[in-house]
Amino acid sequence: MKMKSLLLSMTLLFEIFLPFTGTPTRTLARDLPNAPHTALAAGAAQAVSDPDALVLLPLDEGSGTTAGDVSGLGNHGALVNGPTWEADSGDGSPFSVRFDGSDDRIDLGALDVSGSGLTLAAWFKADGFPGPSADPRLISKASGTDANQHVFMLSTIAFGSGVRLRARVRVGGTTTTLIASGGDLAAGQWYHAALTYDGTALRLFLDGQPAGSTPLSGPVDADPAMPVAAGNQPAGAGARPFDGLLDDIRILQRPLSPSELAAIVSGGN
Ligand SMILES: [Ca+2]
């Protein structure tokens, strides 16, 4: 009886404490949309609050060449050609990733979105905007630099005497390009950039504020052979490398709402 009682007690203790003795070491609730979950370990396969999240990279590892995806889908990023971790961020998180403006990128495989909804979002702080078109890629799925070689893309672009955000989404084989209606970008400053598509319009947001839209409808094209990357595409000659820091990279197959984006920018989630 005594032994049985002891075993029972030990079992209860084990069951009580087991959930707290696993790998989770950090609270990432602020990095996840509408997240009731806490204590997610970067890269761990976890339940996620948003079933339409495909890639959520908090970029807080601080070392190594893997950017853990906390969407639950395991779409981890691979740091390619030498991006480095830096203790700086636009959202108060511990780290972001520095891209050298030459060939650094984060590879995300060849994932596709399903349906007529999309969000691409990230924090960025540029050292500068390289190239005559000032068009480094933040997040993209592209095989080249021609418009129709992009399935989706969030970048900057020279516009007038300044630099603005630019968005591209391909539907039915034709890519629609949107340049921000305002918001000239400066080097050395953190911004939050977002592209959203809801099946009726393609929109840009800068720091959570609307920065232009254009009508667009239909499902986003799929191309299982075309890679997705952050910070540089296409690979090799003709690349459009980003120079500076990227953080909190998100790809969802639904549009984040203006209030959700505002919450991200304000650090609410
Ligand atoms: Ca971070």
Ligand SMILES: [Ca+2]
């Ligand atoms: Ca490099």
